Amino acid sequence: MERTLDYKGRWRNHTVAFRVSDEEAKLINDLVAPSGLTKQDYITRRLLCRDVVVQGNPRVYKALKNQMAAIYEELKRLKTLSPDNDELLYTLQVIAITLYGLKGEDE
Numbered sequence: 001m002e003r004t005l006d007y008k009g010r011w012r013n014h015t016v017a018f019r020v021s022d023e024e025a026k027l028i029n030d031l032v033a034p035s036g037l038t039k040q041d042y043i044t045r046r047l048l049c050r051d052v053v054v055q056g057n058p059r060v061y062k063a064l065k066n067q068m069a070a071i072y073e074e075l076k077r078l079k080t081l082s083p084d085n086d087e088l089l090y091t092l093q094v095i096a097i098t099l100y101g102l103k104g105e106d107e
Contacts, residue, residue, distance in 0.1 A: 023087060030091045033063035034098050054098050067095055 003011050020028065032042045035052050036059060045052050054060060071092050078085065 027087050027091065030067060031094055034060055034067060034095060036060040036063075054101060060098075064095055064099060067091065071095070 006012055028039070028043070032039045035042050035054055036057060037045070037052065042052060071088065074088055
């Protein structure tokens with residue numbers, strides 16, 4: 001069996017698994033996509049209270065564009081915002097922060 005090492009040359013041989021609801025899984029996926037990281041790397045960084053630094057690349061821009069289009073369609077559908085929309089608003093906030101950070105790269 002060939003060992004797969006992480007970016008720091010460490011062998012990751014422990015599995016950590018947990019269950020989430022459909023809503024939590026969607027939110028996690030929505031947060032991982034624009035990060036440009038794998039889900040494993042994103043979750044590991046967040047759990048260890050490390051910064052998630054987004055490096056702009058075509059995959060990140062495409063994920064952000066797709067998420068913004070989905071949020072736009074959802075906002076058009078909604079008549080009013082309520083506490084039921086917390087996950088949508090949180091995702092929108094994360095995307096806005098990410099886009100603002102990427103904008104700074106271009107300057």
